[in-house]
Amino acid sequence: MTDLESCRLCEWRCSADRLRGERGVCRTGRAEVAATICSAPLTSYIVTLLGCCYRCLHCNAYRISQYPDPGWHYAGYVPPAALVADAREQIAAFPGPRIRTIGFTGGDPIVHLPYIEEVAAEVGRQGLGVGIGISTGGFATPETMERIVDLCSVITLEIKAWSDPVHRALTGAPVGPVLRNAASLVREGRDAIRVFRTVVIPGMTDGEVGAIAGFIASLDPSVPYRLIGFRPNNVLYYHPGPSREEMERLCGVCRDAGLEDVAWSGYYPEAVPDEVGAGAARFTAAYGGDPAAALTAAYAAACGCPTHPRNCGSCPLRDRCPATLKEPWRGR
The missing domain is CATH 3.20.20.70 (Aldolase class I)
Structure with a gap:
């Protein structure tokens, strides 16, 4: 040294x-x-x-x-x-x-x-x-x-x-x-x-x-x-x-x-990504017809979150949550 x-x-x-x-x-x-x-x-x-x-x-x-x-x-x-x-x-x-x-x-x-x-x-x-x-x-x-x-x-x-x-x-x-x-x-x-x-x-x-x-x-x-x-x-x-x-x-x-x-x-989106916007419609019923909740959930689903409505306590993936720690170097 x-x-x-x-x-x-x-x-x-x-x-x-x-x-x-x-x-x-x-x-x-x-x-x-x-x-x-x-x-x-x-x-x-x-x-x-x-x-x-x-x-x-x-x-x-x-x-x-x-x-x-x-x-x-x-x-x-x-x-x-x-x-x-x-x-x-x-x-x-x-x-x-x-x-x-x-x-x-x-x-x-x-x-x-x-x-x-x-x-x-x-x-x-x-x-x-x-x-x-x-x-x-x-x-x-x-x-x-x-x-x-x-x-x-x-x-x-x-x-x-x-x-x-x-x-x-x-x-x-x-x-x-x-x-x-x-x-x-x-x-x-x-x-x-x-x-x-x-x-x-x-x-x-x-x-x-x-x-x-x-x-x-x-x-x-x-x-x-x-x-x-x-x-x-x-x-x-x-x-x-x-x-x-x-x-x-x-x-x-x-x-x-x-x-x-x-x-x-990497880019800075100026609107909701198409895949998330399209996915939000699938979750409207699961979240009581609330469009804000459905849109929010669609982001989690895009990462691979499987439980909707979200319930981390009963999720089978809680030990390897795909919506956690999305650093770029970990990959998608």
Whole structure:
């Protein structure tokens, strides 16, 4: 952990002695774990670490990325050996597909790279047989990025904006290092790239997507690019998200720019989804003819809720409720 004695892992190069309690831009000392979960869609044991080198206005995990400032408390430091042992237990008990990686997210886990390297070494010592993954905003030094490429079998990189003014306004940081690292990742670690991605924020980053797509295509048109629809939160809580039509249009822009593998997820609906509206008619009788109750119940049914009128006390699925914890990484 000697890197933390004069930390220069990200491009802020603060030189903070994080082992002695000095706080750089990321505000963190040793790595602290917020949560862990086995993800079927990602076939990964996900470890969420606290802290970030950005101050993104749109961050949907701001209680984690801006830790300790929001005042929430988490599990704290977990020794690498204990983390890998816990991963072994959770993976063995996981009923889904085979878990192939321990994936680190945040915040931005690049500020905890020495910890991740220790975990990787412990994976080898314990013979767990999984790779290492990382999801990052790409604000690493060249030296840190080289270590990430050498270490990780799966890498997701988020390019939050193309122009420096927009990137600075949104994240508080310049975009140059991110674009440099994206290029080096394609050049040196193409096989490890899971996706590049951008959150589409109307009036902010939607106009950046075409340039980002053109940049990626100039590096390698086969790199997968994913557009994520912004959901209002954090400082941008009252800012609208994109429509389904806008997400479709932007995918077309990306393909026109030369990218071969483009997809999107998430949008901000301006009306009740068709499938929910149509389903509401089925529940009118069950809820005493009350259209508001029927519409509300249709949302639960769309998740897979089987009991109508709803009665969680007698539900056969109460131990595995499909209407609970609908995080995107769990899948639908």
